[in-house]
């Protein structure tokens with residue numbers, strides 16, 4: 001088939017115009033639409049599926065179909081009243097950067113494939129280290145999320161603690177290497193165990209340290225640890241928002257062959273705030289940190305950062321050699337990440353931080369935390385039981401027995417004014433409110449509270 005370039009340039013311009021129009025309509029609909037999706041996955045699969053088409057169709061027709069059917073299957077997580085899974089929306093500047101990056105089609109694996117991709121990673125990693133007050137010479141990898149950030153950081157940890165015992169694990173593998181003692185809090189995130197599994201260290205070989213009532217690892221309950229060992233702490237429990245006492249844990253365990261890692265998927269960003277960053281003090285003394293940008297920094301998926309104090313450990317664990325690769329001059333992105341070819345996600349982080357500035361990031365964090373406090377006050381005032389100390393952006397609430405709470409969660413989701421998920425806390429069913437979006441206002445908190453309390457009254461009338 002001959003492609004007429006002039007014609008296709010014209011139609012691409014038109015197509016992008018249509019995308020812009022449809023995108024704007026979607027974003028404008030967010031504040032008033034139901035937060036839960038209108039159609040279920042199997043229904044959507046039927047609408048978009050069928051037999052593999054033999055012939056293609058025009059792009060604008062495909063766009064229309066995707067928008068008209070597909071958007072019915074979206075959760076309004078980009079909107080102001082989505083409080084699920086500690087994930088935020090996307091700041092306008094970061095969304096715009098995402099569009100531009102897609103148009104540019106940059107392969108961010110190397111400086112030769114994308115100078116701009118490499119440049120924003122250099123600039124942005126320094127900004128992030130400064131913003132989070134972490135050692136300025138740390139190495140940073142731009143990965144898909146905290147799961148891969150944990151993986152990359154723990155690969156560096158595995159390398160370092162075994163090197164202290166004379167084993168280069170990245171060359172020689174784990175066969176014959178001394179066993180690494182793995183330690184984590186009993187409230188550690190599920191993805192951490194998956195990272196251990198992927199690293200050949202086993203999901204079930206971890207010594208679990210008891211946690212206190214807020215889910216913080218108890219420094220006084222640490223076992224005696226001798227290296228090689230990796231101790232995984234957490235900054236921001238997904239239920240309560242509480243931080244492990246990382247400084248005290250570093251004091252207790254750190255040695256040449258004992259590595260302290262921090263899983264700070266959302267909580268690490270609290271370090272940008274003077275007001276809410278206090279529990280995150282001491283975190284800078286750890287050896288590595290994992291965080292998400294697509295949670296509290298409000299950039300599009302998928303985006304996370306692995307940060308490692310000993311940049312060489314990360315580089316040696318992740319780099320690769322090939323005849324066609326360039327001589328290293330500056331920082332080569334592929335030296336730090338598990339992936340090689342990948343999208344230029346650093347652009348969105350750069351744009352988010354550039355648009356907010358240091359003060360804006362602090363304000364975003366503080367605003368979310370204040371909204372969480374308003375939720376807690378409103379719920380307590382109505383006689384609901386808030387189960388956690390609301391120290392950050394997380395609120396856990398019970399509406400009575402587990403059945404009642406589950407029914408409230410189900411109806412809140414069905415009502416659609418807002419969306420909150422369920423969880424188990426201290427053996428009880430709880431509704432979890434995570435305030436993580438730049439878009440949430442005090443009005444949204446009020447409206448959501450009214451909707452939740454109206455559901456609660458309804459459930460109590462019927463069941464009480």
Ligand SMILES: *Cc1c(COP(=O)(O)O)cnc(C)c1O
Pocket residue numbers: 086144145146147148189191192234236237238263264265266292304
């Ligand atoms: C969300 C989260 C993760 C996993 O992050 P992904 O971005 O989903 O990979 C890990 N740890 C904690 C504490 C989290 O909150």
